[in-house]
Amino acid sequence: MLSKVSAAGAAPVDLNGPGHYVHWGVIQVSVANLVVVGIMVAVFILALVLPFPKGRGRK
Amino acid sequence: MTSHSPHAPHAEPDPYSFGSRPYDLVKEFTIALVAVLALTFALAAVFSSPDEKPMTIASWAKADPGDFTATALAELDGSSGTASYGPPYNTAADGQKLGPLALAKAAGVTHPIDAAQAFVLGPLAAAPQDPAVTSALSTYNAASADQQAKWTGAYSDALTKANDDPAKVTASDAFGPVPVLLGQLLQQAQTGSLDGALLSEGGFYQTDYTLPLLFLADGSDLAAQADAQHLSGDQWGMMNETGNFPGQAWLWLYTFWYQISPFNSSDNADALVWGTMAVLSLVFVFVPFIPGLRSIPRLVPVYRLIWRQHYRELQQ
Amino acid sequence: MSEHVIAPPPTPEPSPVAGATDGELTGGWTGAVRRGAVRALPPDKLLPDTQPKYVASWIYVFGVLTLAAFLVVLGSGAVLALKGPAWWHGSAVGHYFNSLHLWSVELFMAFMVIHLWGKFFMAAWRGRRALTWITGAVSFLGSVGTAFTGYLVQQNFDSQWISTQAKDGLNSVGIGAYFNVTDFGQMLMWHIVLLPAVVGLIVVLHILMVRRRGVVPPIALRSAPAEPAERETATEEEAAR
Numbered sequence: 295m296l297s298k299v300s301a302a303g304a305a306p307v308d309l310n311g312p313g314h315y316v317h318w319g320v321i322q323v324s325v326a327n328l329v330v331v332g333i334m335v336a337v338f339i340l341a342l343v344l345p346f347p348k349g350r351g352r353k
Numbered sequence: 354m355t356s357h358s359p360h361a362p363h364a365e366p367d368p369y370s371f372g373s374r375p376y377d378l379v380k381e382f383t384i385a386l387v388a389v390l391a392l393t394f395a396l397a398a399v400f401s402s403p404d405e406k407p408m409t410i411a412s413w414a415k416a417d418p419g420d421f422t423a424t425a426l427a428e429l430d431g432s433s434g435t436a437s438y439g440p441p442y443n444t445a446a447d448g449q450k451l452g453p454l455a456l457a458k459a460a461g462v463t464h465p466i467d468a469a470q471a472f473v474l475g476p477l478a479a480a481p482q483d484p485a486v487t488s489a490l491s492t493y494n495a496a497s498a499d500q501q502a503k504w505t506g507a508y509s510d511a512l513t514k515a516n517d518d519p520a521k522v523t524a525s526d527a528f529g530p531v532p533v534l535l536g537q538l539l540q541q542a543q544t545g546s547l548d549g550a551l552l553s554e555g556g557f558y559q560t561d562y563t564l565p566l567l568f569l570a571d572g573s574d575l576a577a578q579a580d581a582q583h584l585s586g587d588q589w590g591m592m593n594e595t596g597n598f599p600g601q602a603w604l605w606l607y608t609f610w611y612q613i614s615p616f617n618s619s620d621n622a623d624a625l626v627w628g629t630m631a632v633l634s635l636v637f638v639f640v641p642f643i644p645g646l647r648s649i650p651r652l653v654p655v656y657r658l659i660w661r662q663h664y665r666e667l668q669q
Numbered sequence: 670m671s672e673h674v675i676a677p678p679p680t681p682e683p684s685p686v687a688g689a690t691d692g693e694l695t696g697g698w699t700g701a702v703r704r705g706a707v708r709a710l711p712p713d714k715l716l717p718d719t720q721p722k723y724v725a726s727w728i729y730v731f732g733v734l735t736l737a738a739f740l741v742v743l744g745s746g747a748v749l750a751l752k753g754p755a756w757w758h759g760s761a762v763g764h765y766f767n768s769l770h771l772w773s774v775e776l777f778m779a780f781m782v783i784h785l786w787g788k789f790f791m792a793a794w795r796g797r798r799a800l801t802w803i804t805g806a807v808s809f810l811g812s813v814g815t816a817f818t819g820y821l822v823q824q825n826f827d828s829q830w831i832s833t834q835a836k837d838g839l840n841s842v843g844i845g846a847y848f849n850v851t852d853f854g855q856m857l858m859w860h861i862v863l864l865p866a867v868v869g870l871i872v873v874l875h876i877l878m879v880r881r882r883g884v885v886p887p888i889a890l891r892s893a894p895a896e897p898a899e900r901e902t903a904t905e906e907e908a909a910r
Contacts, residue, residue: 305401309597313583320612322589326599330779338783341727342658348725365796368721368883376720385730385737389776393741396776397768404758404767405826441846449841460843560854562832567851570833579830586834595827601820603778603813623841638806641794651888655790660887663723667890 371663403595405582410551410565413574414542419517421542424572425535426512428472430505433571436468442567443467449624456624464563472568473538476550486537489530496529504529586611606633715880723887731784732879738777739872743865745770750861754822774816781809793885801882804875811868818860821850832856 314325414421427433431445439446441463448457477490493501507527515521519536541547551564569575576585584590591608594600610616610626619625640646650656657664694700748766749757757763785805794802820831832850839845849855 305399307399309400310403311596313593313595313597315583322583324583324593324597324600326594326597327592327602330599330775331602334779334783337779338728338786341731341783341787342655344727346662346725346727348662366886368886369719371886372722373719374722376718376724378716378718381730382733382737385733386740389734389737389741389773392776393738393745393769393773396772397765400768400772401764402768402771403825403827404764404823407824407826407829438840440843441840451842456843457841457846460846463846464849560857561849561852563849563851566829566833569829575829575833578826584830590834599775601816603782603816621841623838627838627842634810638803638810640789640806641799641802647792647794650790650792653790656792656888657890659726659728659787659791660723662725663887664890666722 371667400598403598405595408569408575408578409545410542410547410568411545413569413572414539414547417572417574418539418543419519420572420574422519422535422539423512423517424568425473425538426505426509426531427571428468428568429474429531429535430502430509431468433468435466435472435567435571449621451621451624451628466564466567471564472551473534476541476547477534477538479550479555480541480546482537486533489533489537492530493534500529503527504531508532508535587617606630710877710881715877717880721884721886724884728783728787729884731780731787735777735780735784736872736876738773738780741773742770742777743869745773746861746865754824754857758824770819774819778812778816781812785809791885792888795885795888796882798878798882798885801875801878804871804878808868808871808875811864811871815860815864815868818856818864821856822853822860824853 309326316323316325316328410421424433428436431437435442437445439448440457440461443462443466447455450456474490474494477486482490493504496504504527507525508522508531511522511525511528512519519532519539522532524532538547541550547568548565551568552562553559554564579585579590580588582595583593584595586608589605589608589612591604591611592600592602607626607630610629611622616622616625636643636646694704696703745766749763749770752760752763757767788802788805817831817835821828821835835850836845839848839850848859
């Protein structure tokens with residue numbers, strides 16, 4: 295695992311390089327941030343709707 | 354159901370009045386820790402982290418001698434960002450106001466910087482120089498403020514006409530010793546000695562990078578590089594990171610205000626945004642006491658989803 | 670109805686103070702602190718092995734996930750501290766630990782915000798839990814500040830830009846006169862000493878308060894539309910404590 299990170303920018307998914315941005319009126323968001331927030335909202339919704347196992351000690 | 358009365362100081366029922374089940378707190382914590390560790394190891398291995406090399410005064414002076422010279426001239430004649438900043442660096446301006454409150458001025462000049470001395474005349478005087486430079490320095494220092502302003506003003510006009518290229522400016526007595534001084538400073542900068550000189554300020558140990566950073570920020574190249582990376586204020590830059598890395602999405606509201614009026618055209622924009630965010634932060638902290646705001650959970654019934662099992666059992 | 674009945678505090682161990690009798694308060698300040706701590710958080714409240722039945726949603730795991738992420742942030746930060754702030758620029762292992770620190774922070778902030786969304790929609794400040802909300806909110810703001818100082822001490826282009834920009838905001842309200850974001854040494858010490866200590870303390874208080882009050886009960890369902898008299902019930906009364 296560590297051998298993959300032999301130098302800066304040598305990661306399997308290289309996020310260096312020109313950033314991608316989304317423009318919507320006065321709003322400008324990076325695709326990266328949009329993905330993060332999108333995942334957060336999705337996880338929040340899933341946490342609300344996914345059934346919770348009954349009768350187990352899990353919180 | 355709930356045993357509350359309008360006058361009970363704490364009318365919520367005891368958490369255990371609806372029954373309980375066994376629960377392993379330590380086991381849950383351990384599972385969470387292992388899960389987060391695994392996720393972190395994976396994300397770090399797959400995506401790594403950004404590390405854009407810093408700009409040095411040397412690299413700036415070598416890549417853009419014109420911008421360097423124009424910036425050094427601005428430090429000398431008092432028109433640079435730092436020279437005209439005001440508190441906490443000097444009294445050239447009053448600083449921003451938040452309505453009637455002149456907070457910056459009240460805090461005072463706690464990190465005094467004489468721009469001409471700190472960025473130009475000091476570094477030149479501290480280095481061993483050719484007789485031509487030494488005499489140019491004493492000529493400049495001995496002249497009156499008016500005479501200095503005449504020289505810098507004339508050179509500034511000429512430099513602007515020559516598109517900031519000092520090589521294209523024809524020599525003239527009107528500039529006095531200024532071109533010699535700035536030319537020598539450029540050479541010192543390109544060798545890297547200015548980076549060290551501004552940081553150490555004649556001493557040895559130092560951890561305060563204020564002078565080299567302010568000098569870089571007074572030029573255009575640092576800002577140009579930031580703009581290319583979408584980090585500028587009018588690009589919601591505060592939220593962003595270089596490249597395609599996620600940045601600080603949690604700063605969205607702080608940077609939002611800078612994009613809209615009246616903030617985006619105000620001289621006191623920073624103070625206004627800080628004031629706005631301070632108020633909103635207090636509102637956030639004291640939500641439980643704010644009528645209307647604290648009622649939103651009942652009005653937007655996400656709670657019915659969260660506790661649907663409980664409500665179902667109660668009805669049975 | 671108040672907290673569940675607990676057994677009286679255990680009788681103090683035989684004290685070297687001769688003449689101490691049952692019921693007499695012994696042990697001076699130490700004894701008083703001990704009795705107060707045990708009264709506020711008896712062991713089975715501090716580390717319970719049961720939970721209320723209504724804790725039955727995945728939204729409840731985000732508190733502990735936030736805590737776990739916080740510990741990974743501290744741990745990865747501690748490793749970075751071992752070799753100093755410049756290590757990660759020249760070492761692949763160092764760079765990996767920097768990446769661990771960055772991504773654990775992203776996870777920490779994400780889990781914390783999801784936890785916040787859940788707690789807001791649960792109106793979790795009800796039932797004398799306003800201070801739990803307040804410490805949580807202050808932890809959030811403190812974390813944002815701590816992350817900010819972290820970005821400042823990376824010692825790369827990002828730090829150069831962030832410091833020279835942020836100084837304007839802070840200077841405009843006078844804070845910059847005392848908190849100099851272009852002073853690397855000062856920012857590093859705030860980031861690795863002062864802020865983690867303060868934020869850490871507030872997080873500990875937050876968690877102890879959750880243990881003390883217990884998980885907030887569900888919002889009471891109203892069988893009829895809210896009437897003016899009903900508005901004086903749990904939700905509104907609580908906030909006033």
